[in-house]
Every structure is written in C-alpha cells, then in structure tokens.
Amino acid sequence: MGLLKKPFLEAVDNIVSASKRVSCLEEKRKPRRYCRRFPFCHGLKPAELIPRLKMLASHCFYMLYLQPMSKNINQLRILLILGIIAASVYVLIQFPLNLGLDLQGGTRLVYEGQETEKVKVSDDSMAGVVAVIRNRIDGLGVSEPTIQRKGQSQVIVELPGIKDPERAIALIGDTAMLEFVEAEWLPGDARGASPEKVKEFYGAEARIGTVKEEQDGRVVSEKPIVLKKTVLTGADLKGAFPGFDQYGNPVVDIEFNDNGAKLFAEVTARSVNKPIAIILDRKVISAPNVREPIPSGRAQISGNFKAEDVRDLVIKLKAGSLPIPVKMVETRIVGPSLGKDSIDRSKIAGVLGFLFIVAFMVIYYRLPGFISVLSLAIYVPLTLSILAAFHTTLTLPGIAGFLLTLGMAVDANVIIYERLKEELRLGKTVKASFAAAFDRAFAAILDSNVTTIIGAVTLFFVGTGTIRGFAITLTIGILVSMFTALTLTRLMLNMLVDAKIVTDPNSKLLYK
Amino acid sequence: MFDIIKKSRMFLTVSAIVTALALAVLLFNFMVHGKPMNFGIDFTGGTMLNLRFAKAVSVGEVRQVLDGYGLGESTIQKSGDQDILIRTKPLDNDVRTRLLADFNTKISQTEILEADVIGPTIGKELGQQAIWALLLASLGIIIYVSFRFEVKYALAALLALYHDAIITTGIIALLWRQIDITFVAALLTIMGYSINDTIVIFDRIRENLKKTSLAKKKFNEIVNLSIWETMSRSINTVMTVLFMVLCLLIFGGEPLREFSLTLLIGFTLGAYSSVFVAPTLLALWHHNESKK
Numbered sequence: 098m099g100l101l102k103k104p105f106l107e108a109v110d111n112i113v114s115a116s117k118r119v120s121c122l123e124e125k126r127k128p129r130r131y132c133r134r135f136p137f138c139h140g141l142k143p144a145e146l147i148p149r150l151k152m153l154a155s156h157c158f159y160m161l162y163l164q165p166m167s168k169n170i171n172q173l174r175i176l177l178i179l180g181i182i183a184a185s186v187y188v189l190i191q192f193p194l195n196l197g198l199d200l201q202g203g204t205r206l207v208y209e210g211q212e213t214e215k216v217k218v219s220d221d222s223m224a225g226v227v228a229v230i231r232n233r234i235d236g237l238g239v240s241e242p243t244i245q246r247k248g249q250s251q252v253i254v255e256l257p258g259i260k261d262p263e264r265a266i267a268l269i270g271d272t273a274m275l276e277f278v279e280a281e282w283l284p285g286d287a288r289g290a291s292p293e294k295v296k297e298f299y300g301a302e303a304r305i306g307t308v309k310e311e312q313d314g315r316v317v318s319e320k321p322i323v324l325k326k327t328v329l330t331g332a333d334l335k336g337a338f339p340g341f342d343q344y345g346n347p348v349v350d351i352e353f354n355d356n357g358a359k360l361f362a363e364v365t366a367r368s369v370n371k372p373i374a375i376i377l378d379r380k381v382i383s384a385p386n387v388r389e390p391i392p393s394g395r396a397q398i399s400g401n402f403k404a405e406d407v408r409d410l411v412i413k414l415k416a417g418s419l420p421i422p423v424k425m426v427e428t429r430i431v432g433p434s435l436g437k438d439s440i441d442r443s444k445i446a447g448v449l450g451f452l453f454i455v456a457f458m459v460i461y462y463r464l465p466g467f468i469s470v471l472s473l474a475i476y477v478p479l480t481l482s483i484l485a486a487f488h489t490t491l492t493l494p495g496i497a498g499f500l501l502t503l504g505m506a507v508d509a510n511v512i513i514y515e516r517l518k519e520e521l522r523l524g525k526t527v528k529a530s531f532a533a534a535f536d537r538a539f540a541a542i543l544d545s546n547v548t549t550i551i552g553a554v555t556l557f558f559v560g561t562g563t564i565r566g567f568a569i570t571l572t573i574g575i576l577v578s579m580f581t582a583l584t585l586t587r588l589m590l591n592m593l594v595d596a597k598i599v600t601d602p603n604s605k606l607l608y609k
Numbered sequence: 610m611f612d613i614i615k616k617s618r619m620f621l622t623v624s625a626i627v628t629a630l631a632l633a634v635l636l637f638n639f640m641v642h643g644k645p646m647n648f649g650i651d652f653t654g655g656t657m658l659n660l661r662f663a664k665a666v667s668v669g670e671v672r673q674v675l676d677g678y679g680l681g682e683s684t685i686q687k688s689g690d691q692d693i694l695i696r697t698k699p700l701d702n703d704v705r706t707r708l709l710a711d712f713n714t715k716i717s718q719t720e721i722l723e724a725d726v727i728g729p730t731i732g733k734e735l736g737q738q739a740i741w742a743l744l745l746a747s748l749g750i751i752i753y754v755s756f757r758f759e760v761k762y763a764l765a766a767l768l769a770l771y772h773d774a775i776i777t778t779g780i781i782a783l784l785w786r787q788i789d790i791t792f793v794a795a796l797l798t799i800m801g802y803s804i805n806d807t808i809v810i811f812d813r814i815r816e817n818l819k820k821t822s823l824a825k826k827k828f829n830e831i832v833n834l835s836i837w838e839t840m841s842r843s844i845n846t847v848m849t850v851l852f853m854v855l856c857l858l859i860f861g862g863e864p865l866r867e868f869s870l871t872l873l874i875g876f877t878l879g880a881y882s883s884v885f886v887a888p889t890l891l892a893l894w895h896h897n898e899s900k901k
Contacts, residue, residue: 199864207731262724266702425702426728434661435722435864442862450856454849461845494791497857497865498798501872504850505802511849512809515842541812544757545805551749552801556794559742564794571798 171592178585182475185482192485195241196257197492199563200440202433203257204265208423210250216421218250225420227252230269236412237265252423262430264409272378272422273413275331279364280374280384283321295323302326306374308384311401322384324374328364330418333357337414339407340397347407348399351414358394366390375400377410436493443496450500454507462514464599464606465590469510472585476506480577484570492566502574505549509582512545513538514608521602528594530602535587542582546575610837614829617889624886628772631779638782646782650696651789652736654729656705658695663718665690674711678704688863692722696787699726739793743774746797750804758811761894766807769887770800770879777875786867795871802850803879806843807887813839814888828899832892836884847880 198205210218210226227244230252234242243255259265283305295303303325310318333353340350353361364373365387372384375398383400402410454473458466480499484491516538520530550572557568593599599606613620635645650657668685671693675683683697700708705726712719747767754763774796781788813835817823823831854876858869 209728209730262721263702263706270702424728425726427731428702428724428726430721430724432661432721432723434720435659439862439864442860443857443865446853446856446860449860450853453852453856457845457849457852493864494794494868497861497868500853500857501798501850504853505805507849508805508846511842511845515839515845519838537816540815541809544754544812545808547753548750548804548808549801551753552746552797555742555746555749556797559738559745560790560794564790567794 171596174588174592178475178588181585182478185475185478188482188486189478192488194481194485195488195490196436196440197490197495197563197566198255198257198429199431199493200436200491200496201258202431202436203255204259204262204431205427205429206254206256206266206269206425207247207427208252208254208270209426210252211422211424213421218421222420223250223252226423229416229419230254232416233268233412234265236416237268239265251426258433262428264405266425266428268409268412270423270425271413272419273331273416274376274378274418275334275414276327276374276376277329277361277364278327278374278376279325279368280372281323281325282372283323299323299325306376306381308374308381322372322374322381324376324381329353329357329360331414332417333360334414335394337411339404339411342397342399346399347402347404348397349402349407349410349414351396351398353394353396355394358392361394361396362390362392439493440496443493443500447496447500447503451503454504458507458510462510462608464593465510465514465517465608468589468593469507469514469582469586471589472510472581473503473506475585476578476581477503479581480570480574483573483577487569487573489569489573490566491570492563494563495566495570498567498570499574502571502578505575506578506581509538509542509546509578510586512541513582513586518608521607525602527599527602527604527607531587531590531594535583539583542579546579549575610833612833613836613885614833614889614892617893620885620889621893624772624882628775628779631776631782634779634783638785642785646778647785647787648732649787649789650725650727650732652732654699654727654732656695656697656700656727657723657725658693658697658705658721659688659723660693660695660709660712661689661720661722662691662693662712662716663720664716666693666716668693670716671695671712674708674715677711678708699728702726735790735793739790742793742797743800746800750800754804754808754811758815761898762811762891765887765890765894766804766811768890769807769882770804772882772886773799773803773875773878776878777871780874781867781871786870788867791868792871795868795875798872799875799879803876803883806846806880806883809842809846810835810839810883810888811891814891828895829892832888836888840884843880843884847876851876 208226208230210223212218216222223246227246231242231244234244234254234256237256237259239256239259241257243253245253247253254269256262256265281299290298290305292304295305303323306322306324308320308322309316310320333356334351335354335357336352338350338352340348342348368387369389370386372386374381374384376382383398385399398410451473455470458469460466462469480502484499489495513534517530517534520533520537521527523530525533553568553571553575557565557572560568639645666687668687671685672681672683675681675685675695675697680697683695686694686696688694705724709719709721747770750770751760751763751767754766777796777799781792814832817831817835817838823834826834851873854869854872857865858873861869
C-alpha cells in the first residue's frame with residue numbers, strides 16, 4: 098500500500114499546485130477579462146476546470162507514469178503492454194470481424210411499403226412486412242441476413258454472400274397473395290360483356306380474368322374465366338409442401354387449417370363440374386374443374402411449374418403474404434470478386450502508408466518517433482479488436498476510415514513531440530520535458546479530436562450502410578488513438594527515462 | 610519571421626477569389642450540363658452495372674446489346690480489358706435479368722461485379738440527408754469550439770472549413786468526376802479533420818494570451834507568433850495523413866479513387882486554410898472589433 102500512497106499524494110499535490118498556478122496567472126492577467134471572453138461560462142473559471150479534469154484522468158494511470166515506485170516498474174509496464182496486445186489478439190480470434198456486403202459480396206435491397214385501399218402504411222403493417230420477409234429469407238437459408246426498418250415506410254434487407262440474387266429478389270418482393278376463387282367458364286356468347294353486365298349477372302364481386310396456358314415460356318392458349326367470389330386466402334393455409342402430380346409434374350401440395358378445410362369442403366361441394374381459380378398476386382395460375390367435393394382440406398396447386406418455382410412458392414406460402422405490397426426502391430448487388438479485389442488493394446495501400454508513416458516518424462522524431470511507431474503497432478490490433486467486440490461490420494469505406502486513422506493516430510504524437518522540442522529548448526531535463534509536453538499538448542489533442550468525432554458522429558446518424566461503417570471505424574479509431582498517444586506512448590517514454598536510456602537533453606536520440 | 614497577419618488581406622483575397630471561382634464552376638456546370646456536379650446514381654436514381662466479361666470486350670458491342678432495349682444512350686465505360694461500367698436509368702429486375710442473359714449469349718459469359726439500382730426517391734432523400742449532415746456537423750463544431758474557445762474562434766474556423774469544402778467541391782465539379790454518397794462522407798471527414806490544425810493554432814493563441822511574458826504584445830502579434838510556433842506540427846500532422854490518402858489513391862483501387870481524391874484535395878486545402886485563413890480571419894475580426 099505504501100508503494101501506491103506516495104505517487105497518489107504527489108498527484109494530489111499536482112492538482113493543488115496546478116490550480117494555484119492557474120489562479121496566480123489569472124490574478125496577474127486581468128482575471129475577469131478571461132472569463133468574459135467565454136460566452137457560455139460567465140462566472141465560471143474554465144481554466145481551472147481543465148487542469149482538474151486532466152489530473153483526474155491521470156490518476157487512473159498514476160501508478161504507471163508518475164514517480165517510479167520500485168525497480169520493477171518497467172517490468173510492470175511491459176506486462177501491461179503485453180497484456181493489452183494479448184487481450185486484443187484474443188478478442189480478434191474469438192470474434193472475427195464481419196465483412197460487409199461490399200467486401201464479401203452480397204445483396205442489399207430496400208423496399209418501400211405501398212399503401213392500398215384497404216391497408217395503410219403503418220407501424221403494424223410494416224412490422225408485418227418485416228416478419229414475412231424474415232420468414233421468407235429463413236426459407237432461403239441465407240446465413241446472417243439483416244432485415245431492418247428504415248424511416249416510416251422502408252425495409253432494408255441485407256443478404257451477405259448469396260449466389261443467386263435474382264431468385265432472392267423475386268422471392269422477397271412478391272406480395273404472395275394467394276386466393277381461391279369460385280369461378281365459372283365464360284360462355285362463348287358472353288365475350289366482350291361489360292364489367293357492369295358481368296357484375297349484374299354473376300354477383301357484385303365478379304370480374305373477368307384469363308387462364309393462360311404456357312409451354313416453354315410461350316402462351317399457347319388463353320381462356321376467359323369469370324371470377325365470382327374469393328372464398329379462401331393464403332391465411333387459411335396450415336402448410337405447403339413441394340410434390341408431384343400423377344404425371345410427375347412439380348406441384349405444390351397444400352393443407353388448409355380447420356376453418357379453411359370446412360370452407361373448402363363447402364365450396365367444392367357447390368362447385369362440382371365448375372372451376373375454382375387459384376390466383377397468386379392477381380394472376381390466375383390455374384383453374385382446375387372440381388370433380389367431386391373435397392372434405393379432407395388438402396389440395397394441389399398445379400400450373401406449369403418448374404421445380405424451382407415450386408420450391409419458392411412453398412417458401413412464400415409458408416411465410417404468408419405481405420400485408421401491403423412493397424416496391425423495390427434500391428438494389429445493390431456486389432459480386433464476390435470485387436470485394437476480394439478491394440481487400441487486397443487496400444491491404445497494399447495500408448501497408449505502404451504505414452511504412453511511410455513509420456519512416457517519417459523515425460527519421461524526423463528519432464527515438465520518440467520510434468516509440469510512437471510502437472504504440473501505432475499496438476493501436477492496430479487494439480482498434481480492430483474493439484471494432485470486433487462491438488460486432489462492427491467492416492466495409493470498404495470502413496477500411497479506408499481505419500487506414501486514415503493510422504495517419505491521424507500519429508498526429509497526437511506529432512503534437513506532443515513538437516511540444517517536447519520546445520520544452521527541451523527551454524533547458525528542462527528530459528523527464529520534466531516529457532511531463533510538460535504531455536501536459537500542455539492535452540488540450541490541443543482533446544479539442545482537435547472532439548471536432549473530428551463531431552463530423553464522424555453526424556455521418557453515423559445521417560448515413561446508411563457502408564457509410565455508417567466508415568463513421569464507426571473513424572470514431573473508434575480516434576478514441577483509441579487518443580488512448581494510445583496519451584497513455585501508451587507516455588508509458589513507454591517514461592520507461593526509457595526510468596531505465597536511464599535517455600538522460601541527456603542534448604542526446605542525439607531526441608529531436609530538438 | 611514572415612508576418613502572416615500583416616499580409617492577411619492578401620491571403621483572404623486569394624481565398625475569396627478561389628472560393629468564388631469554385632462557385633462559378635458550379636454555376637458554369639449548371640448552365641452547360643444542366644446540373645452543378647456530375648451526380649451519380651446515388652443522388653439521381655438509376656442503374657449502375659459493373660460487369661466482367663470472360664473475354665476482352667468493346668464499348669461498341671455492349672452498346673449494340675443495350676440498343677435492343679432502347680438504352681443506347683446509356684453511359685458505357687471501360688474500367689479494364691474485360692470490365693465494363695454501365696450507367697443508365699432505373700431498370701426493373703426483369704429487364705436487368707434479361708439484359709444479363711443477352712450479354713451472356715451475345716458477347717461472352719458475364720460476371721456481376723456490382724449492380725446497383727436506385728429509385729429516384731431514394732436519391733432525393735440522400736441529397737437532403739447530405740445537406741442536413743453538413744449543417745449538423747457545422748452546428749456541432751460551432752457549439753464545441755465556442756464552448757472551448759469563443760464564438761469568433763468558432764466562426765473563423767467554420768468559415769475556413771466552408772472555404773475548404775466549397776473549393777474541394779468546385780475542383781471535383783471542374784474535373785466532372787462522378788460523385789456518390791462517399792463524396793458526402795469525404796466532405797464531412799474533411800470538415801472534421803481539417804479543423805484539427807486550426808484548433809492546434811487556436812490552442813496556442815489561447816495559451817499565449819495567458820502568458821505574462823507576452824502580455825504586452827498585440828493580439829495580431831500573438832496570433833502570428835502562435836502560427837509560427839505551431840508551423841512544423843501543422844505541416845507534419847497533415848503529412849502523415851496525406852501519406853495514407855496518397856497510398857489509398859494510388860493503390861486503393863477503383864472503388865476508393867473518388868473518395869481518396871476528394872480527401873487529398875480537401876486535406877491539402879485544410880492545411881492551407883488552417884494556417885492562412887482561420888487565424889487571419891480571427892485577427893481581422895479582433896482588429897475590427899477593437900476599432901469600434
């Protein structure tokens with residue numbers, strides 16, 4: 098305990114003397130004028146606030162960079178640094194960084210809910226849209242999809258790594274509104290009857306549709322049909338399964354729930370020898386004639402399906418129909434090769450940029466420059482591990498942002514070392530110069546980094562997708578770089594001093 | 610020691626002229642092209658297809674296929690021997706699928722590197738969001754700098770930032786580079802980062818104003834002294850970042866090119882304005898205030 102007590106007391110002394118120093122300065126230099134120049138701080142002494150906060154922060158690390166408490170302090174410091182490196186490497190192994198759509202390839206779709214006469218765009222209907230889309234994507238078997246609402250009426254769907262975006266697009270965006278409609282073949286002499294006439298004759302809901310028969314994608318026959326009344330919808334289904342009819346053509350086997358089965362039995366009973374039209378999204382897909390009543394609640398949907406069509410229709414029927422139709426307003430498809438290319442290229446750019454920075458810092462600032470390179474080397478795994486721990490998705494702009502922060506991370510060191518140069522020129526000892534440099538550079542580093550973070554945070558709230566990735570990496574990068582510059586660099590520099598490696602202020606190892 | 614503040618009118622005039630020229634470029638583009646900048650599909654809505662063909666391909670072949678869809682007017686660009694970049698109006702999923710199938714049969718096997726379709730409403734939203742972002746960031750910076758320094762420091766810094774942002778925009782507009790959402794990100798990054806050097810100088814002014822040994826100096830002299838005292842750090846901090854931006858520009862590949870170019874221009878301007886615009890504006894303002 099005694100070991101820790103001494104530096105702590107010194108820290109308290111420092112605070113007291115710092116505030117004293119400030120107050121004498123103010124007395125000498127018209128103290129009131131200074132306060133007046135702060136529009137938001139009338140009456141407060143802001144100059145006192147900062148050194149206090151600063152000292153408070155340094156308390157947390159007093160054990161590490163105040164007076165050496167024992168001969169073992171450097172070993173402790175080395176242990177701490179190794180601990181930070183080990184922890185970040187461990188986190189990186191445990192939670193590998195997710196690659197964004199633009200890097201691993203994938204599809205991003207933005208849908209906008211469309212208002213219908215019956216259903217308005219609301220939180221409820223949009224929540225329904227999200228739920229149905231989620232079910233459909235689950236049926237598609239995409240790993241780690243994201244489905245989220247944006248604004249009042251939009252849904253963003255992100256499907257990393259899917260190979261067949263067209264299929265996903267067709268599957269997700271369809272309303273998949275299934276209807277079973279009581280119908281009747283239109284007699285030949287009634288062709289060209291007006292909608293009013295049809296309604297008069299067949300009931301208020303009646304309308305005319307067409308049953309198209311297709312072969313190899315070409316329409317071979319068209320037959321008009323009177324659609325009288327919708328009796329069952331997709332909501333009455335219990336299940337849907339892929340199957341085959343007696344000729345081996347792919348079909349969808351469906352099973353109604355109890356209520357649906359009852360209704361279906363009634364309808365088939367009164368429709369013997371008449372057709373029942375099966376309509377998907379307002380298109381008649383088939384209209385089989387009923388031969389006998391079906392009480393089992395089971396039916397088959399056939400209609401020139403290919404095996405893939407059946408598979409996707411089953412997914413849609415199981416997931417249910419969208420409560421409101423949606424329109425695709427944005428599609429972004431990134432193939433896998435582009436992302437790989439981008440990663441490779443940004444790796445090259447990053448390594449070269451890093452080497453430039455290393456060369457510059459070591460040549461210009463010598464030994465302290467080398468120390469800042471070491472803390473930059475810790476900065477890299479530390480930042481990446483924090484990004485990983487927050488489950489950040491790494492995007493291409495995100496990588497660019499991270500590489501930029503490498504350049505910005507040494508800025509704090511540059512500010513400190515330039516200050517160090519001035520302090521050394523004043524004739525202070527190496528140790529005192531180090532302490533003063535960190536002390537004095539703090540305000541400039543804090544203020545300049547906060548302004549960069551303001552820009553990045555704005556970007557986060559306004560931007561979407563990949564740009565958010567950039568904003569997050571930039572923000573975390575700046576915060577971590579402040580930590581490495583203000584504590585790790587300082588810690589390592591103090592190690593040099595305590596190990597008596599640099600003692601002469603005129604040493605060639607220092608830049609003056 | 611060269612007196613920057615004494616020549617402040619010269620620096621400010623040059624900056625004002627260049628800013629005006631940048632705005633003139635936007636106006637000129639508007640008259641000639643009908644829009645101030647070459648807005649990409651992120652802003653206007655549309656389709657962007659980045660395709661890789663199995664064999665070397667020519668723009669003519671691609672245009673021929675597009676003609677069949679009435680899309681002969683699309684922008685078609687070669688981005689590599691086998692790579693083609695097509696920009697056109699928003700296409701339906703069906704049309705796009707058929708188009709790709711046509712490329713497969715008529716030219717050669719096609720791989721989608723990137724395919725974006727953006728509806729016009731989304732683009733409009735983005736434009737509004739971009740303006741909001743710039744305003745919000747400005748507001749944040751004003752509040753923070755006013756709190757830590759003074760309102761006039763904040764305004765001087767912000768004017769310098771707008772100077773950087775407007776000239777950067779003007780240069781990109783002059784080069785007629787296609788801009789997308791990353792341009793907005795780049796502008797905000799420039800604003801956030803370029804103010805750093807300004808803050809370092811302001812911090813030094815704040816510190817020097819408190820020094821008893823400098824109590825007799827005039828405000829202008831203190832500003833000038835502060836600029837020179839911090840000169841090497843202003844240069845070195847920007848240098849390290851510019852190293853990185855240059856590497857990204859040269860080696861970072863096509864998708865990051867516009868982004869790094871914008872940053873390169875903006876950061877360079879930021880370094881200039883931090884030294885020659887923001888402090889001189891501050892000194893000028895102080896001078897005018899004390900005359901009253």
